[in-house]
Amino acid sequence: MPDAGDPHRRIATLMVHPVLIVGASMGGLRTAEALRRFGYSGPITAIGDEPHAPYNRPPLSKAVLAESVSHEAVAFEQRDSTADVNWILGVRVNSADLEHNVVTDSNGEVHPFSALVIATGLRPRRLSVSNGELRGRHAVRTLDDAIALRAELKPGARVVIVGAGFIGCEVAATARTLGCDVTVVAPGTHPMHRSLGTELASEMQRRHESKGVVIRMKTSVTDLVGESSVEGVILDDGTTLPCDVLVEAIGSHQNTEWLEGNDLDLSAGVLADNDLRALRRNGTPWDNVFVVGDVARFPNPAYDDEARQIEHWNIPTETAKRVAQVFTGQAHGAFRPIPSFWTDQYDNHLLAYGVLSIADDVTLIEGDVTGDCVFGYYRSGKMVGVCGIGMRSVVQSHRTNFV
Amino acid sequence: MIKIDVDMAKCQHYGQCVFEAPNVFELNNDDKLEYTATADDSERANIEAAIDVCPMQAIRIVE
Numbered sequence: 001m002p003d004a005g006d007p008h009r010r011i012a013t014l015m016v017h018p019v020l021i022v023g024a025s026m027g028g029l030r031t032a033e034a035l036r037r038f039g040y041s042g043p044i045t046a047i048g049d050e051p052h053a054p055y056n057r058p059p060l061s062k063a064v065l066a067e068s069v070s071h072e073a074v075a076f077e078q079r080d081s082t083a084d085v086n087w088i089l090g091v092r093v094n095s096a097d098l099e100h101n102v103v104t105d106s107n108g109e110v111h112p113f114s115a116l117v118i119a120t121g122l123r124p125r126r127l128s129v130s131n132g133e134l135r136g137r138h139a140v141r142t143l144d145d146a147i148a149l150r151a152e153l154k155p156g157a158r159v160v161i162v163g164a165g166f167i168g169c170e171v172a173a174t175a176r177t178l179g180c181d182v183t184v185v186a187p188g189t190h191p192m193h194r195s196l197g198t199e200l201a202s203e204m205q206r207r208h209e210s211k212g213v214v215i216r217m218k219t220s221v222t223d224l225v226g227e228s229s230v231e232g233v234i235l236d237d238g239t240t241l242p243c244d245v246l247v248e249a250i251g252s253h254q255n256t257e258w259l260e261g262n263d264l265d266l267s268a269g270v271l272a273d274n275d276l277r278a279l280r281r282n283g284t285p286w287d288n289v290f291v292v293g294d295v296a297r298f299p300n301p302a303y304d305d306e307a308r309q310i311e312h313w314n315i316p317t318e319t320a321k322r323v324a325q326v327f328t329g330q331a332h333g334a335f336r337p338i339p340s341f342w343t344d345q346y347d348n349h350l351l352a353y354g355v356l357s358i359a360d361d362v363t364l365i366e367g368d369v370t371g372d373c374v375f376g377y378y379r380s381g382k383m384v385g386v387c388g389i390g391m392r393s394v395v396q397s398h399r400t401n402f403v
Numbered sequence: 404m405i406k407i408d409v410d411m412a413k414c415q416h417y418g419q420c421v422f423e424a425p426n427v428f429e430l431n432n433d434d435k436l437e438y439t440a441t442a443d444d445s446e447r448a449n450i451e452a453a454i455d456v457c458p459m460q461a462i463r464i465v466e
């Protein structure tokens with residue numbers, strides 16, 4: 001063992017600061033795996049504030065919520081290639097100093113890095129109401145959230161879901177399937193309207209209603225009723241819905257507070273260039289600071305030069321791969337990932353490719369709206385997305401339109 | 404040789420795996436997943452990519 005005065009040892013410790021990944025979920029895990037796959041063999045440290053090793057979130061509002069929720073049911077398989085990653089779990093990073101290549105965690109410990117990967121994702125936005133200190137309020141982002149919600153989804157329970165995006169609708173379908181009495185309350189015109197467009201969204205509303213879910217669109221929540229736990233939800237039209245279980249699925253906040261003071265554009269996620277390098281406010285990239293997953297806002301030349309956050313499951317994997325390629329000098333051409341999402345609600349399996357929300361025209365291209373069907377999404381006459389209920393092969397046959 | 408296992412209780416037949424390892428996975432005429440139980444070692448990288456993109460995390464290499 002060389003002693004501390006040994007010059008070789010000192011040089012070694014100076015040189016081998018790890019690639020530091022903040023956020024130990026899918027984006028963080030996939031980055032570690034991709035760095036190894038593309039040949040980086042130096043140290044990797046990943047710090048995450050959840051106590052669990054990385055796990056898969058989508059089942060938390062679907063199949064796993066319907067059965068029993070456990071880490072085992074959703075954990076990502078750990079690969080041999082990342083066995084030597086130093087996972088620091090249950091620890092939050094409080095601040096970063098990009099100029100000096102360090103972050104500081106909630107225990108006051110300082111972690112130097114050679115490169116930083118921002119993978120801190122999103123957290124649910126919560127209702128802001130005056131009578132808010134009540135039990136029975138839920139959100140669904142983490143495993144612990146899903147475990148807590150699962151315990152309350154008993155047959156006959158009166159469940160009110162605020163928000164009719166994908167997660168709200170998935171929880172509605174799961175709770176209804178479990179025999180709960182379900183009402184969805186949301187401000188928009190149709191469930192999932194912003195993503196799916198009117199045709200498909202109104203059809204999905206019909207399918208939810210045919211299962212007995214009550215859907216109240218163009219409605220918002222003004223306050224809650226209850227002493228210690230939620231008993232009712234007061235709506236803006238003055239009515240009160242009885243409620244045992246409240247699920248708040250009203251969008252997200254960005255987990256970027258820890259990055260403040262570093263001249264980054266944090267107005268929506270972390271603004272990055274097409275190589276996922278975080279950008280200073282003057283538009284120049286940090287060479288050793290990357291962003292992956294839900295929190296990354298980056299331009300995709302497959303569409304245009306507007307930077308967007310894409311909160312779909314395939315993006316952590318795609319962005320992680322690109323970061324590893326850039327970091328190891330193996331990136332070629334522009335980064336043009338095809339966003340893809342799916343959702344399962346009852347026996348409706350929706351699959352989509354592309355960016356549906358930018359379309360100005362939506363057309364049925366196959367099937368029948370009341371059965372299995374596929375819609376094309378177009379902007380200025382060019383296909384920008386495709387989405388189907390069932391009919392996977394047809395949906396997939398259009399995927400090449402976006403490559 | 405690589406042995407592949409897909410947990411058909413988990414698989415929702417999304418066919419994302421098909422794009423990554425077309426020699427191993429395909430959707431049949433009924434849009435159901437079919438796959439070869441074994442594959443050549445040269446397919447390993449493709450199969451690992453398929454494991455990554457499977458939304459249900461249903462695919463495993465069992466060696």
Ligand SMILES: Cc1cc2nc3c(=O)[nH]c(=O)nc-3n(C[C@H](O)[C@H](O)[C@H](O)COP(=O)(O)OP(=O)(O)OC[C@H]3O[C@@H](n4cnc5c(N)ncnc54)[C@H](O)[C@@H]3O)c2cc1C
Pocket residue numbers: 022023024025026027028047048049050056057058059060061091092093094119120121122140141142167255258292293294295311312313314316340341342343344
């Ligand atoms: C219930 C649910 C269902 C979904 N269903 C679908 C679906 O059907 N289809 C689809 O395409 N997508 C779906 N998604 C979206 C998909 O899961 C996300 O795109 C994906 O999880 C993003 O991964 P990520 O690693 O970027 O972020 P996250 O998974 O959010 O991970 C970020 C991690 O960083 C941690 N963290 C945050 N701040 C700090 C800090 N300061 N210090 C340390 N750690 C920190 C967080 O606790 C978290 O563990 C769903 C998401 C949810 C929640």
Ligand code: SF4
Pocket residue numbers: 409413414415416417418419420421428436456457458459460461462
């Ligand atoms: S990607 Fe997964 S869920 Fe989809 S068909 Fe392949 S194994 Fe099944």
